[in-house]
Amino acid sequence: MKKLVMLFLLIPFIGSAQDKGTHFEHGLTWVQVKEKAKKENKYLLVDCFTTWCGPCKYMSNTIFPQDKMGDFFNKNFVNVKVQFDKTTGDSEEVKGWYKDADSIGKAYGIKAYPTFLIFSPNGDLVHRIVGGGDVDGFIAKAEKALHPETQYYTLLKKFEAGSMSPQAIKELVAVAEAAYDPDNSAKLSAAYLKTQTNLYTKENLDFLSRSIKDSKSEGFELMLKNRKKIDAILGKDKVDKILSDVVLKENIYPLLRSATVNLDSLIAVVKAKYPSIELNRSTSLLQVQFYEKTQKWIKYQPAVLSYMEKYGKDADGPTLNSFAWTVFENCEDADCIAAALSWSKRSVEKTQHKDAAILDTYANLLYKMGKKEEAIVIEQQGLDLVSAEEKGNYQKTLDKMKKGEKTWVNK
Template structure:
């Protein structure tokens, strides 16, 4: 199974303009109708017609915004729900050389809205009642009309209106169940500062971690070393891990240590383009503060420095050449990598070639390079890397010798942790190599370990193909 989630491929801005034009024209009441007046005029109209207002805070560069314009706003079910109950207005939060008079006329109101409601993610939907009072907030695109309509329904009920419920908190309500609910609502509304404040109030009242729900809450809302949950996770890792999963508290603590103690120094090394960047001072400082994690800090920091140099000296010039459709100068890239990090330069260049040929779909060269890379450096590959390389070979390489090698990489990917998705890769490779009986057995175990319904269905479909003797791969 493909393990990399692909982002939505959004259509060009032209598509957005076409969808918006149709909505503005109000074609047969199909799709969301957009108001064209000023903010003052829309407020007055909403009050006169006793309608709520939904404000689409968007930018011209926002991919999810374009998705909504193209695939959700024009739908009849979207229009049927919103046009009856809401006035809809689109507000552009960036500036371009193509901004028309209307966009420019909204700029003052936009700035005030941006400041008042801390708009920092797009699309953000602000919803106001007929009197112009903000009652709800929702962030992010939806894949279909049904989920977008659900957001609109939340705005109509005081029990699900974010800002209405937030007033209860600000007025002093501190019941634990309410605090849990409010922190989750604030996080969903992308009101991060308020979410952390409310979560802190809830965590302060905890006396134990006998509840998986409480442990998960602490993990979700611990983002800095100053948060109350940080000390709890630092000092009670075994107790929390027993509830949320082995290694989860340590991973959270290390991510915070990285953000606060390591990454600022790494950014300085990156900006200075330091030759043979020395991370030892960063490691020493962080290890002195958190001695129980000294080994992890050293490994994490060295890996981050490696990735920094790889990005600057290998990936960036390689990507620029690919974008310009020019030949990659591997000799120049190798020289740059050796100048910065002589110890790891050859590995970086080898990894870069694998990535380049994979991205350009040059499968013969990819096969050659990935085998060379894994033979020399594969012992250091993470489970995710092992799985990704194995799956890419399974899908695209015709040489069964290479596929046989990928089988070993795949088996190693779940040797210590029975990840069902990684097991699925292994089963697929077994099937391609003609070891279908063994593949069926592994795939069955992967299904047993899967809890997500959609993933289980997909794995079952693959298993059914194996049992019928059908290919689970495509061949050009």
């Protein structure tokens, strides 16, 4: 009997632990959840997630359980989680939502996770949040769903009714992009640009460049035909950079997932398709990045040397350091290492000898080139700059240099 009494005493504490932070409904159907929101005169928050989504897990495990989140969402919303993938370990409750999850996904165009749909107490979709965030930032986003003047879908209706100023349309474009709504983003962008009597201002051209999503966008053709005029406003070679980004995104990036892709052939095809666009700089950098990612070091070495010879003059410190470190770890050719050493030296100078990681790269390249004493001095400078937690790794490298041992692994 004593044990039973203890168990009953614990029940309230167990319940309060389960309700810590944001309360999400369980055991209700989609229809019942909407009815509950209407009955309580609360907005309805639908957390659309998948089991494989990292940000979804972060929101569920770290953000929603916090008291501040619970205070806000439990007061203003009925909250429900809807799983959008299917796994062998799904509970009966999750399986019971399969059909509704499919219909919600199709009806509201769920393409990214987490997506948070927010409905009014009457069941009308009024707002959308894509992606997670910290407590204060996420509450600020959700707060907008409570007011008609900041509800995304309410503003869309106002736009469609033709009662929105050009500036308001422009601002709504950014909201549409944040809501991962490309169709309405494109529609709003086109509508805003039609209100402008002069497209050739820096502000409008910057906006136009952001609105170009593919080669069929109106801005793509406009920039292609007016390159010199637009470059005079935005800066030299700016149009080629904008257009080449679109061309690569449309014609090359989707094909890079294939294990048998021939990047050089793809680049040749795209250059033939768009002969009037200067693609060399963008494609040269893509080759460097692709061969590094796929660990094709025989191709990486000439690619990075060629890129740096042509375009390295403008490289910033982190880029110089990144290329130099990749060469240090993966290339044995003396000329390539010597080139990387020069890049590393520039990155050290650009950061005024105050970046420990960049000093470490420089020291390692000096050491690989046989300049042991100079390498030890530079590595010690890096060691002196790092926190106590990081000193161990730098000290190991320094000890290896002093002993004459390799600080790299042969590939």
